[in-house]
Structures are given as C-alpha cells and as structure tokens.
Amino acid sequence: xxxxxxxxDNNSDVGRYSETDQRLRQLGYRLTPQRMMLLSAIxxxxxxxSAEEIYARVQSRYPGMNISTVYRTLDLLTELGLVTRTDMGxxxxxxxxxxxxxxxxxxxxxxxxxxxxxxxxxxxLRESLEEKYQFQADVRHFAIFGRCARCRR
Amino acid sequence: xxxxxxxxDNNSDVGRYSETDQRLRQLGYRLTPQRMMLLSAIxxxxxxxSAEEIYARVQSRYPGMNISTVYRTLDLLTELGLVTRTDMGxxxxxxxxxxxxxxxxxxxxxxxxxxxxxxxxxxxLRESLEEKYQFQADVRHFAIFGRCARCRR
DNA sequence: ATATATGCAAACGCTTTGCATTTCG
DNA sequence: CGAAATGCAAAGCGTTTGCATATAT
Numbered sequence: 001x002x003x004x005x006x007x008x009d010n011n012s013d014v015g016r017y018s019e020t021d022q023r024l025r026q027l028g029y030r031l032t033p034q035r036m037m038l039l040s041a042i043x044x045x046x047x048x049x050s051a052e053e054i055y056a057r058v059q060s061r062y063p064g065m066n067i068s069t070v071y072r073t074l075d076l077l078t079e080l081g082l083v084t085r086t087d088m089g090x091x092x093x094x095x096x097x098x099x100x101x102x103x104x105x106x107x108x109x110x111x112x113x114x115x116x117x118x119x120x121x122x123x124x125l126r127e128s129l130e131e132k133y134q135f136q137a138d139v140r141h142f143a144i145f146g147r148c149a150r151c152r153r
Numbered sequence: 154x155x156x157x158x159x160x161x162d163n164n165s166d167v168g169r170y171s172e173t174d175q176r177l178r179q180l181g182y183r184l185t186p187q188r189m190m191l192l193s194a195i196x197x198x199x200x201x202x203s204a205e206e207i208y209a210r211v212q213s214r215y216p217g218m219n220i221s222t223v224y225r226t227l228d229l230l231t232e233l234g235l236v237t238r239t240d241m242g243x244x245x246x247x248x249x250x251x252x253x254x255x256x257x258x259x260x261x262x263x264x265x266x267x268x269x270x271x272x273x274x275x276x277x278l279r280e281s282l283e284e285k286y287q288f289q290a291d292v293r294h295f296a297i298f299g300r301c302a303r304c305r306r
Numbered sequence: 307a308t309a310t311a312t313g314c315a316a317a318c319g320c321t322t323t324g325c326a327t328t329t330c331g
Numbered sequence: 332c333g334a335a336a337t338g339c340a341a342a343g344c345g346t347t348t349g350c351a352t353a354t355a356t
Contacts (some may be wrong), residue, residue: 032336054318057326066338068155071321073336087242091320091345106288115286125278126175132274134302135259149287183355185311205345219313224346226311244320300352311354318347328337 020082020097027080035063038073048086048094048114088114089145108148115148154238172200173235173250180233190215191226201239201247201267241267268301 018038025031041057044051049057049128051070058065074095078085084098088107122137129135173192179183194210195202202210204223211218227248230236237251241260257270263304280286 016164030335032330034163034337047342051318060220064338067320076299089240089242091244093320095226106282106286106290117286121278121281121285125274128274128277129297129299131257132268133268134305135261135297135299136260136305136332137297137299138323144281144282144288145288145292146288152287181344183310187312203345217313220345221347222312223316246345307356308354309356311352313352314350316348318345320344322343323341325340326338328335329333330332330335 048096188224201249260298
C-alpha cells in the first residue's frame, strides 16, 4: 500500500540527496525511496555487502523493503556503473560503491576470511596479460583464492 | 533397482580400470559402476565440465545415473584431490581431472569465451603475494575476468 | 554380513519473473 | 496522466539432504 509513509516518516535524511542519487536522476531514472535507502545502505556499509545483507540492513529501518527490489536495483546500479559487483566464488556475490576506490580480495578457502589487496600488486600481471594474450583484465572483479597467513600455521 | 545390469551390460570398458579407479580403491573407497562412469566421463571430456554436463553425458549412456550421485561423487573426488574444481564465476563451477596438468582461465565477460592461460604467467604474482601478504595463492583455482582480444575490436 | 553408496523425493538458498498495483515526474 | 517502479507470490536454478534400499568388499 502506501509504502512511502511507513518507510519515510522518521527518515531524517529525506531531502539530503547523495552524489549517486543525483546521478540516477541525471540518467533519467526515478529516485524512489527504495533506491535512496538501498544506496545509503550500500554507502554506509564499510567494505562489501551481499544482496541479502543489504536487504536486512534496509529492512531493519524500513520494513517495507522487498527483496526483489533489492535485486532489481542492484542490477540497475551495476549496469550504470554506480556499484561494483564482485563474484567472490562459492556463489557469494558482493557489492560496493564504485566511487570508493579500487581494491581486490584475497579469499581464504580455509577460514573464509577476506583480506583486501592493493591494486598495485596486479600491475605486472595485467601488463603481461595484455602483451601475451591481448586480454584486458577487469581489475574491478578480482578475487584470489588460497590460504591466509593465519591458517597456514 | 538392479542398476548394475541396466548400466553395465553393454559397457565394453568393464574390467579396464583406470589409474584413478585404482587410486580410489587404494584409499578404501568402493569402486561402484557410477563412480567408474563418472570418472570416465570426466576424463573423456576435453577441458572442463560442469556437474550437469557430466550428468547428461553419463546418462546418455547409462540412464540410471542420478544427479545427487554426481554431486556426491564430485565432492569425494575433489576432497581426495583426484579432480579439480574451478569456480568460473557467475555460479558456474567446472571440474577436470587433476592429473591433466595445471592451467588457468581467462574468462571474457562479453562473449563468455574461456581461454587457457599458461601457469608461468602467474609466478610473479604468486611470489609477491607470498612476500607481502604471506598468502598462499591456490593456483589451481584461478580465473581472470575481462575482455578478450576479439571483443575489444 | 555389514558398512558404504545409491535412488528418490523433498527441501534448500539465492535469484528471477509475471502481473496487478502504486507512484514519480 | 502515463510510463516506470514496486510488491507479492510463484517459479527457477543448481545444489544438498534424509531416509529407505541396494551393493561392493
């Protein structure tokens, strides 16, 4: 029904439009309450979040949020390049705002821990892939699996 | 019921035990018809196959094969190290025999094409991960996403 | 003989979809 | 007002599980 009221009544952020919000409108998309909530949830969350986590986070404050809207919105934002989707392997997919800078992941297959990886370490690999295979590696979608320092002991 | 007859009657390979078959028995596991079929399907298939593909392939010859057996057997073989499981991203998981040598993958996000990648190109990266992060990269599970030479033109 | 593996059917978790309803612009 | 977005419920997909039955050793 009237999800606007139930969701926004006590939202002190109404009226504050983030950079990404503005961008959405520029591109001709509607700025719905759901989209604003999802964007702020993604921006607040440090690091990377899954669709289900985003859903839970938004729903805790705005119980009207719907899981299909989460997926549809994430798809849209990803297509527009406002959000980056990272396939972490094992069926785990995480999202983070594109404007928060690039970094990559070391995923430990033993403890499941995820460490961030500085981009510079990949430069040599990118260059040799370019040279030898004419392959343009998409550095935004990088996850390396293995065993972390702790689990090796 | 009696899946042995229906599945093995016209299997000219009965009695020929592959290297991996033998290995299974050594380790104390039973050498069932299903396991033999699955192993030969995986070994025949050039390159990498998904669980569903293995299932389809085996079933075309031995209609009794069951999808849960495929998954259970692939889990077992992976744990034993006889088969390698590669997460290709996008929920796609492929398997190939461990004894067929190591190589990696360049997955084109545009055309979906998969190219094989020589292991040597990863040596510098592995070394720097080891040095800087004490992280032991699992090179058997490597897929790099990006755009292939053809799609860039 | 008996522990182990299989078949079957049901459930799983995540994701997608169709369609009626609502809402942003 | 009208196109676009949402809610809802159902289905999709690949995978896993519980339990009775069959079988390799």
